[in-house]
Amino acid sequence: MGSSLPLVEALVQIVGIIRKRGEVSSHELLEKLSRLKKRTFWRALNALERAELVKQKERGVYVWYVHVFENEAELRAHLRHSRKLIPGLKSLYRAYKVKDLTEGEATPAYVTCAQMHLRTGYEKIYDIYKKSQRKKVEIQRKEKQFFETVNERLGKLSLLRGIVYPDTVAKVMLDDIKSVLRSGKPSFTLSIEGDEVKADKHVLGKKEAADQLKEFIEKEEASAENRNLCSQILKLARKYCEHVSKLEREVNHLILKVENAEPLLGTCDLCPKLMVKAGT
Numbered sequence: 001m002g003s004s005l006p007l008v009e010a011l012v013q014i015v016g017i018i019r020k021r022g023e024v025s026s027h028e029l030l031e032k033l034s035r036l037k038k039r040t041f042w043r044a045l046n047a048l049e050r051a052e053l054v055k056q057k058e059r060g061v062y063v064w065y066v067h068v069f070e071n072e073a074e075l076r077a078h079l080r081h082s083r084k085l086i087p088g089l090k091s092l093y094r095a096y097k098v099k100d101l102t103e104g105e106a107t108p109a110y111v112t113c114a115q116m117h118l119r120t121g122y123e124k125i126y127d128i129y130k131k132s133q134r135k136k137v138e139i140q141r142k143e144k145q146f147f148e149t150v151n152e153r154l155g156k157l158s159l160l161r162g163i164v165y166p167d168t169v170a171k172v173m174l175d176d177i178k179s180v181l182r183s184g185k186p187s188f189t190l191s192i193e194g195d196e197v198k199a200d201k202h203v204l205g206k207k208e209a210a211d212q213l214k215e216f217i218e219k220e221e222a223s224a225e226n227r228n229l230c231s232q233i234l235k236l237a238r239k240y241c242e243h244v245s246k247l248e249r250e251v252n253h254l255i256l257k258v259e260n261a262e263p264l265l266g267t268c269d270l271c272p273k274l275m276v277k278a279g280t
Helices: 007-021 026-032 038-050 072-084 086-091 108-121 123-161 168-183 207-222 224-259
Strands: 023-025 054-058 061-064 190-193 196-199 202-206
Touching: 007 023, 007 026, 007 038, 007 054, 023 026, 026 038, 026 061, 038 054, 061 108, 072 086, 072 224, 086 108, 086 224, 108 123, 123 168, 123 207, 123 224, 168 202, 168 207, 168 224, 190 207, 196 207, 202 207, 207 224
Parallel strands: none
Antiparallel strands: 023 061, 054 061, 190 196, 196 202
């Protein structure tokens, strides 16, 4: 049986581990603090939770919730770090090419770090982000299903007619069906320019294939299977937009705080190293 450590020392050791790791399970904490009696360990951990210094990200997994800075230099270091992550935060809700603030080069690491700060410091916002990403993956899966189905049939037509059609045919058809389902209006009309068949700026084939291509597109767009699939995609897209809009509001509120000298909560691999002094 391990010997008892004073409660204050137990608090400091638990804080030190969680702040350094960002998140850690109670099982791992107990392993690292093997000299600590379980009763003292849980008293200390519960006290930190009540003080809102740590919180459970999920059952049995604890994350650091609030930075307690020891001096102004440490505060400034975290504020500089937080401000560097602003482009990464913005990338979480929009197509945004992250640029380093000084070098002007793409820095995907900032995107990862922004995600880590949300995951370890803003559980509710991170949950919104995860929901948006799940919807995005579902949309991509459904669109892939549409493209594979249409391109398979288009491939058969190509073999039959001896004509190769570009992959843009399926993309144009997907956009057109979605437009019709949304507004009742098609997104394009086929036209012949020179020896090419076009849908707006997209080249779909050669002039001699215009009639067959038009017939194929009309048949596929009228297909109940394709319309049902596109309807599912639109429904997912609406939910995705809802999540992204909510995420944008929450993230912009975080950015506003950072711009007004409040460092981000949570931690990431690029965070300035923190020191926790025993007895403080």
